Amino acid sequence: MALTTKCAKCRHRVPQQATTCPACGSTAMRYGIDYWPSGRAGGRKLFTLPEGISPEAAKKAEATFKARKSTMAVDMHGATVADLFPDYLSWYKLHRAPTSYKDVSLSWEKTFQKILGSYQVRDISAEHMTIYQQARTGMETVKNRTINKELDYFGGFLKYLRREKKIDIARIDYEKLPSKRPLPTILSAAEVAAIMQAAEREPFYRAFFLCLYALGFRVNEVRLLRVEDFDFASRTVRVRQKGGSEKTLPLSEQVVEAVKDLVELWPMEAGAYLFALKRSGAPVGDVRAAIARTCKRAGVTKKVTPHLFRHSIASHLMGSDVNVSIIQKFLGHSQISTTQWYSHVSMGDLRRAQQLITDGGLYTNPALTRVPGSDSTEKRGTI
Secondary structure (H helix, E strand, O other): OEEEEEEOOOOOEOOOOOOOOOOOOOOOEEEEEEEOOOOOOOOOEEEEOOOOOOHHHHHHHHHHHHHHHHHHOOOOOOOEHHHHHHHHHHHHHHHOOHHHHHHHHHHHHHHHHHHOOOOEHHHOOHHHHHHHHHHHHHHOOOOHHHHHHHHHHHHHHHHHHHHHOOOOOOOOEEEOOOOOOOOOOOOOHHHHHHHHHHHHHOHHHHHHHHHHHOOOOOHHHHHOOEHHHEEOOOOEEEEEOOOOOEEEEEOOHHHHHHHHHHHHHOOOOOOOEOOEOOOOOOEOOOOHHHHHHHHHHHOOOOOOOHHHHHHHHHHHHHHOOEOHHHHHHHHOOOOHHHHHHHHHOOHHHHHHHHHHHHOOOOOOOOOOOEOOOOOOOOOEEEO
16 A cells, blocks of 8 residues: 655646656645555555645545455455444544544444444344343443443444445344433523623623533534624524534523623634634633532522533423424434433422523524424334
8 A cells, every 4th residue: 555646737746745847847646545456466556636625635545444454355245344444443433523533433342343343243143232232231330321332332323334345234123222311400491591691791601501401512623613604694604513514503691692792802713613612713612610600699509511501492492382393403403202302300499491492582593483392212222
């Protein structure tokens, strides 16, 4: 395997370390990767990289191919989980969020490799899921919900093999372990309003808290927002979600005003993070201290985390009988069962939230209509 360099103008071969073409003097280069999918005994292939790619990106692409080298020559008919999972991790690192990649790679190192690594992928069945559940519960003290989540990760690996590797793996329907997701203590409408009022003396954090609550964003989604993600003309905001996908949401008047106030106080260049540290320009880090002092001023005694704002707006919308599929889209959930979990939150808290949500409070969207949702919970898994 080797990285090749050619002149983009005259197609002359260029030495590895050269920055100009020895034939025509051009500095525009094209890169390719020579590799042998089935080893030296098989045929050679040239993977041409996109025109305009930088030398650094070309070297990263070569490293990716080298990481895949061990799996390129694998006979797919007899390939094991251990043969193919490293290739999946390389793909996952490129296409998914860093936090998600960390979770999946740790699951591979700690459990998948030990329990399922030796099995051929074509033979994986519901029985193997049971084997994993039994072995996992015997390895350490672990919650059933964690094991279910790990098998969801493994299901993503099997879907990758079907889609990317074209391996014929049958769909697996298996019984999930019984688990109950703990219900959070959500913020009431009055508590949210008190927190936002107490944050008025700190415009930076008031805007941050509004993005957590009124938009239902995760803390990292807010941290990585840039100025150009906000379209004030159309009153929308674009965000890159957990997992790498993007979504666009409408902006309430309160969020528009808070973000505009922040931009006026601290003028920012194009491409800058909205919630950035003044000295470095890097995204703000831990905001829990800011939440704690704001809650103290507001007289809110509950333990408030950044994610509790997201739980609260989801529960408030569910309590207002908003169409559950719209709430799913609003929160960016891939499965509607995740959204339906909020239907079990205390009805008393939901009743107290209705006035804020439906009568022009912190989040108002007339497009949201009343359609009863389902209270069913998922007990089986299909991967």
